[in-house]
Amino acid sequence: MATHHSSTAIEAGQAPPAAKPRGCDRLIAKLSAASSLSSLDEAAAREMCSNVHHVQAKRDIIREGDTPEHVHVILEGWAARYKVLPDGSRQIVAFLVPGDFCDLHGTILREMDHGIVALTPAKVAFVLQKMVQDLAIDRPVLGRALWRATLVDEAVLRSWIVNVGRREARVRIAHLLCELYARLALVGLAADGEFELPLTQEVIADATGLTPVHVNRMLQQLRAEDLLVLESGQATIPDFAALAKVAGFDPNYLHRERLVRA
Amino acid sequence: MATHHSSTAIEAGQAPPAAKPRGCDRLIAKLSAASSLSSLDEAAAREMCSNVHHVQAKRDIIREGDTPEHVHVILEGWAARYKVLPDGSRQIVAFLVPGDFCDLHGTILREMDHGIVALTPAKVAFVLQKMVQDLAIDRPVLGRALWRATLVDEAVLRSWIVNVGRREARVRIAHLLCELYARLALVGLAADGEFELPLTQEVIADATGLTPVHVNRMLQQLRAEDLLVLESGQATIPDFAALAKVAGFDPNYLHRERLVRA
DNA sequence: CGTTCCCTTGACACCGATCAACTCTGGTGG
DNA sequence: CCACCAGAGTTGATCGGTGTCAAGGGAACG
Numbered sequence: 001m002a003t004h005h006s007s008t009a010i011e012a013g014q015a016p017p018a019a020k021p022r023g024c025d026r027l028i029a030k031l032s033a034a035s036s037l038s039s040l041d042e043a044a045a046r047e048m049c050s051n052v053h054h055v056q057a058k059r060d061i062i063r064e065g066d067t068p069e070h071v072h073v074i075l076e077g078w079a080a081r082y083k084v085l086p087d088g089s090r091q092i093v094a095f096l097v098p099g100d101f102c103d104l105h106g107t108i109l110r111e112m113d114h115g116i117v118a119l120t121p122a123k124v125a126f127v128l129q130k131m132v133q134d135l136a137i138d139r140p141v142l143g144r145a146l147w148r149a150t151l152v153d154e155a156v157l158r159s160w161i162v163n164v165g166r167r168e169a170r171v172r173i174a175h176l177l178c179e180l181y182a183r184l185a186l187v188g189l190a191a192d193g194e195f196e197l198p199l200t201q202e203v204i205a206d207a208t209g210l211t212p213v214h215v216n217r218m219l220q221q222l223r224a225e226d227l228l229v230l231e232s233g234q235a236t237i238p239d240f241a242a243l244a245k246v247a248g249f250d251p252n253y254l255h256r257e258r259l260v261r262a
Numbered sequence: 263m264a265t266h267h268s269s270t271a272i273e274a275g276q277a278p279p280a281a282k283p284r285g286c287d288r289l290i291a292k293l294s295a296a297s298s299l300s301s302l303d304e305a306a307a308r309e310m311c312s313n314v315h316h317v318q319a320k321r322d323i324i325r326e327g328d329t330p331e332h333v334h335v336i337l338e339g340w341a342a343r344y345k346v347l348p349d350g351s352r353q354i355v356a357f358l359v360p361g362d363f364c365d366l367h368g369t370i371l372r373e374m375d376h377g378i379v380a381l382t383p384a385k386v387a388f389v390l391q392k393m394v395q396d397l398a399i400d401r402p403v404l405g406r407a408l409w410r411a412t413l414v415d416e417a418v419l420r421s422w423i424v425n426v427g428r429r430e431a432r433v434r435i436a437h438l439l440c441e442l443y444a445r446l447a448l449v450g451l452a453a454d455g456e457f458e459l460p461l462t463q464e465v466i467a468d469a470t471g472l473t474p475v476h477v478n479r480m481l482q483q484l485r486a487e488d489l490l491v492l493e494s495g496q497a498t499i500p501d502f503a504a505l506a507k508v509a510g511f512d513p514n515y516l517h518r519e520r521l522v523r524a
Numbered sequence: 525c526g527t528t529c530c531c532t533t534g535a536c537a538c539c540g541a542t543c544a545a546c547t548c549t550g551g552t553g554g
Numbered sequence: 555c556c557a558c559c560a561g562a563g564t565t566g567a568t569c570g571g572t573g574t575c576a577a578g579g580g581a582a583c584g
Contacts, residue, residue, distance in 0.1 A: 065514075083424050086510045091424040105413040108406065113417050113515040144370065147409075151367045154412070155375050157419035162345050162353040165426040165471030169572070200530065209427030214572055216532065248348045252327075253375040431540070462562065476540055478564060525584100532579075539572085547564070554557080 023075025023123050024049035026099035026187040031145040033186060034257050041142045044135055049075060049125045055118040061102060064115045070126040072102035077122030078198055082206065083114045092207040094156065095119075095180065095199075099187045104150050107133055120198045148255075155253045164209040167248070170218045172208045174247035177228065181237060182251050197235035285337025285385050286311035288360035288449040293407040295448060296519050303404045306397055311337060311387045317380040323364055326377045332388040334364035339384030340460055344468065345376045354469040356418065357381075357442065357461075361449045366412050369395055382460045410517075417515045426471040429510070432480045434470050436509035439490065443499060444513050459497035 028045050031037060037045065052075060055061055061079060062068055079096040093114065096102060102116050107129050118124075136143030159179070163172050180197070184190035201219065202212045210218075222228040227243045229236040237243050290307050293299060299307065314337060317323055323341060324330055336358045343356040343364075355376065358364060364378050369391050380386075398405030421441070425434050442459070446452035463481065467474045484490040489505045491498040499505050 081420070083420065085424070085428055089428050091428045093420045093423045105416065108410050109413050109417070109517050110519070111514065111517070113517070114420060148370050150416075151371050151412075154367065154416045154419065155371070157416065157423065158343070158345065158355045158376060160423050161355045161419065161426060162347065164423060166347055166351050166353045202530080211573055212530090213532085213574080217572095220532085252373065255371050255373070255375070257372070464562080473541055474563090475542080475565090479540090482564085528581105528583080530579100530581085533577085535575090537572105537574075539570105541571085542569070543567090545565085547562100549562080550560095552557100552559080554555100 023052065023098065024125070026075065026097075026189070027073055027125075029187045030099035030149065031142065034145060034148055034255075035141060037141060037145070041139050041145075044139050044142055048073065048127045048131065048135070051126045053124050053126055055122045055124050057118055057120050057122075059118050061116045061118055061122075061124060062112055064112050066112045067110050068103050068106045068112065069129060071104055071106060071129055071132050072116070073125040073127065074098050074100045074102065075123040075125055077118060077120040079116055079118050079122060079124075080203065080207070081114050081116050090206045091209065092203065093160065094153065095207065097180075097184060097187065098189060100153075101146075101149060104132070104146060119203060152255050155255060159253050169208070169210055169214055170221055171247055172210070173204065173215065173218050174222060174227065174243055175249055176204070176208060177235070177237065178240070178244050178247045178249035178251075179254075181235075181240065182254055182256070186254075186256060193237040193240055195235055196233055197230070198233050285314065285360065286387070288337065288451070289335055289387075291449045292361035292411065293404065296407060296410050296517075297403060299403060299407070303401050303407075306401050306404055310335065310389045310393065310397070313388045315386050315388055317341075317384045317386050319380055319382050319384075321380050323378045323380055323384075323386060324374050326374050328374045329372055330365050330368045330374065331391060333366055333368060333391055333394050334378070335387040335389065336360050336362045336364065337385040337387055339380060339382040341378055341380050341384055341386075342465065342469070343376050343378050352468045353471065354465065355422065356415065357469065359442075359446060359449065360451060363408075363411060363415075366394070366408060381465060414517050417517060421515050431470070431472055431476055432483055433509055434472070435466065435477065435480050436484060436489065436505055437511055438466070438470060439497070439499065440502070440506050440509045440511035440513075441516075443497075443502065444516055444518075448516075448518060455499040455502055457497055458495055459492070460495050 024046050027049065028037065028042055031045055032042075055077075061072055064083070074096045076098055079100075079102065080092045081094040081096065082090050082092045084090050096116065102124075103112065106112070132146070136146060156179070163175050167175060181190050181193075181195060184195045189195060201215045204210075204219075205212045205215045208215065219228070219230065223230065226238060227246060229238065243249075286308050289311065290299065290304055293307055294304075317339075323334055326345070338360055341358040341362075341364065342354045343358065344352050344354045346352050358378065364386075365374065368374070394408070398408060418441070425437050429437060443452050443455075443457060446457045451457060463477045464474045466472075467477045470477065472480075481490070481492065485492065488500060489508060491500065505511075
């Protein structure tokens with residue numbers, strides 16, 4: 001059900017009449033984070049969002065082994081990259097939020113080496129790979145922004161390796177929360193320490209390399225320390241600096257030139 | 263002590279007279295893995311290797327926070343990407359072997375979010391970023407190969423998250439060994455189950471999220487199972503299929519179109 | 525009003541960390 | 555030539571963080 005993304009204060013104030021697909025606003029916010037886009041660039045980005053599909057929660061957007069013809073962009077909702085092991089266990093290797101690309105690498109690498117699943121009902125733009133390639137050539141600023149997004153994704157992957165490799169459970173979860181807050185803030189989906197967090201504890205477990213049971217206990221601990229408030233999919237971080245300190249969170253790896261907040 | 267990279271059968275058969283810097287052969291082997299390079303492309307790649315520096319073991323090639331002016335390419339020896347945590351512990355997030363790029367992302371991202379350290383004495387090509395950028399435009403096939411290399415690196419990062427997140431110690435190490443073998447084979451530095459592995463157990467520990475003590479025990483176990491032979495920096499995998507089975511190793515994520523071996 | 529999904533709790537087992545010592549090797553210098 | 559030293563590998567004893575298993579509770583949904 002469309003419980004997530006009830007319109008926020010940020011979205012309000014726009015002309016309500018024309019049902020303009022504001023999903024792509026997130027994409028544009030993200031792409032213009034480094035270098036501001038010209039109106040032509042922005043129009044091109046908007047055109048990418050013209051072919052929108054709705055995906056149900058728990059449905060795969062792409063499967064491992066697929067050779068996608070489109071580049072997929074998350075416009076609304078959450079998704080996750082994941083790999084499954086022979087024993088059936090799952091490791092989530094990235095969370096995808098509005099504005100994120102699922103498979104920009106599909107333009108160069110033939111086959112998906114992992115799957116992408118919708119964690120909530122989601123709106124996903126399907127962009128023909130050819131269109132992306134042409135765009136990258138015709139609009140170099142935009143092309144560069146696309147590559148930039150890929151490289152930041154890579155930096156996030158490195159950060160995740162550190163997270164699962166060297167941090168203990170409680171800190172690991174704290175770091176994940178800090179990252180999600182920072183990334184959501186960048187696209188206007190988090191502010192004042194609050195954001196929607198439509199993740200089950202099992203999903204968090206699969207992302208942090210823990211078990212759901214232990215995630216539960218660690219979340220309780222974070223709540224007991226007043227570092228986190230969770231209620232019905234809404235997360236509140238009362239004191240971001242405090243949480244960041246516990247997590248050892250240094251946002252430099254997100255490469256936000258335009259700072260959102262410390 | 264140039265103990266590593268004693269000339270192999272593969273390297274033999276070339277004209278020995280001119281001291282041609284064959285370090286770049288590894289680079290070319292890697293870049294031509296997907297699409298064969300024209301002689302012009304190859305010449306361009308060779309030119310990238312013209313400015314070679316020697317780096318001592320344990321010296322940083324780049325530090326976190328640096329804004330490099332060059333793209334660095336490993337021509338000989340091993341290096342590692344790493345991040346250090348507030349408590350001083352280190353997590354290695356990638357191994358770099360001959361043919362690998364240290365910081366192709368430097369052309370787009372300003373600041374390094376991690377350091378790169380030489381694990382052995384190494385030869386490193388310093389290429390001006392501008393040269394790389396021009397090359398990527400003038401020689402599109404080569405430019406594409408560069409991006410391809412970046413995307414494969416990204417796939418390897420995902421694989422590492424799975425490794426530290428969901429595999430137990432022994433299997434984790436086995437998987438790392440499989441990956442290294444496959445990658446080295448691609449550039450002609452591994453064959454017949456043998457390759458040089460100049461890593462201390464501490465380094466392996468930092469890469470797998472374990473302690474040196476436990477790495478030691480797990481390596482002993484792998485040896486006791488006849489899955490691995492280690493002697494003075496030389497690794498032998500008597501039965502790759504068996505090790506791959508233990509590791510749950512599926513090389514698809516390395517995106518080798520030109521298969522080296524199963 | 526039962527079913528399903530998710531969160532929660534407790535008892536217990538175990539993998540891997542920690543701490544500390546010892547060996548072995550190669551290198552260095554007296 | 556031998557004493558010494560530093561770095562790497564090895565071993566054993568013990569501790570603790572997470573996993574595992576199992577059961578119960580609560581909210582949303584049909």
